[in-house]
Amino acid sequence: MTSTLPPVPPSLAGRIVVPGDARYERLRHGYVHRGSPAAVLLPEDAGQTAEALGYARSLGSVVSVRSGGHGISGRSTNDGGVVVDVSRLDEVRILDRPRRRIRVGAGARWGQVAQALAPHGLAVSSGDTGDVGVGGLVTAGGMGWFARLHGLTVDHVTAVELVLADGTSARADAEREPDLFWAVRGAGGNFGVVTAVELEAYETDDVVFADLVFDAGDAAALIEAWGAALEAAPRELTSFLTFMPGGPGRPPLARLAAVYAGDETRSAERALTPLSGLGPLLQQRAVLAPYPALVPVSGAAHHGQQQLRATRSGLLDHLTPDAARAVADALESGQVLMEQFRSVGGAVNDTDPAATAYAHRTQNFSLLAATVPELERDLDAHWARLAPHLNGMYLSFDTRRTPEVLAQAFPEPALSRLRTLKDRYDPENVFDRNFPLR
Ligand SMILES: Cc1cc2nc3c(=O)[nH]c(=O)nc-3n(C[C@H](O)[C@H](O)[C@H](O)COP(=O)(O)OP(=O)(O)OC[C@H]3O[C@@H](n4cnc5c(N)ncnc54)[C@H](O)[C@@H]3O)c2cc1C
Structure with missing residues (x-):
């Protein structure tokens, strides 16, 4: 170990990883963000977590909090600071x-x-x-x-x-x-x-998972049709629609993934059948599967492997022709390398907007657009065209940290209430790595 850090409290002995430690390479980065922290602390219970936070604060350094390391907006690593990594608290x-x-x-x-x-x-x-x-x-x-x-x-x-x-x-x-x-x-x-x-x-129990691939040569028509189909679908159906640009001689592609939350295959078929007619279909399959099969754990080590590190998020009430056109134009420019819709709506909008700090309870769709950092300005130009069609955003899908973004993420009175509570619970702004509330 080459660290000159002061010793950790006895309960954290062996639970601090510094540069030079064999474990450091596996722990320093996230899936999106790369980092060079001075130390990563690995508490194993709530008491040790409190000690780890106290130790990190005593150094006066930046403190990042990490669970799964998949933060897009949230930076769960840093350069020269301390990472409190709670991945051992996994019961x-x-x-x-x-x-x-x-x-x-x-x-x-x-x-x-x-x-x-x-x-x-x-x-x-x-x-x-x-x-x-x-x-x-x-x-x-x-x-x-x-x-x-x-x-x-x-x-x-x-x-x-x-x-x-x-x-x-x-x-x-x-x-x-x-x-x-x-x-x-x-x-x-x-x-x-x-x-x-x-x-x-x-x-x-089991759910029905469907996976369809479309030629997205007319992406705007596909977006509009998918939006209308989802708004009319039973609540058991949730779907994500992901677009990737084409290459020379290849049209853009759209992958539609959908889950029917139930094992009644006839009802699932009725709900899913309209989806296969949304555009020129290249491939489709549907399987009855246990839910864990849809969310496998790879356990892969993080090294900032996600290349599309500039992302924008927006929520939409409906996928209107103008909104669909703006999303399609961004895709067709070749500058935006991924656009992904998630259907929300349904039960999401049954909750009172004032019940949780996440206050968006009217929208039916979430959109994430992503590109490489070198094309971030182009992404912004496309995003500006889309802005009039957006109604709020989901902070977890956006890499910007500007005040306007915060206002879209937490519409008033939520933002003011959060700032008041921040003064009460974190007056010294220790937890500022997710997004700057101040
Ligand atoms: C490949 C991929 C797919 C995704 N898919 C979805 C999706 O389908 N739906 C969706 O809603 N989101 C999705 N996300 C976004 C994801 O929910 C957020 O990025 C989330 O923050 C990741 O959680 P994590 O614990 O892995 O992140 P980490 O990188 O560990 O943490 C990110 C931030 O969250 C905060 N945080 C983490 N742990 C704690 C804690 N214990 N206490 C307090 N704050 C903490 C910190 O501010 C930290 O900086 C996806 C992200 C990726 C990379």
């Missing part, structure tokens, strides 16, 4: 099977959660990637495969345990610390280190 426990109450460590991956719940006939919707960590997603929103039937992941959180900036532990739920409970469900990265969450899961 998934059934608390009360009849009431479907579960407790999940913030360091678990969502694929792991799906695997642990499936034998009990339960699931919680998270996102489309099993490697994403519980901590980053559950503090922001969670747009997953059951969004239209069951809502966002944050809508199912019943309690949160976290270490606050001053090192104290808190438990927030509807009765105790209700303000903190509200803030953590959408802006949690600004309020502490979450060590565990309790959620209400739902009964889930």
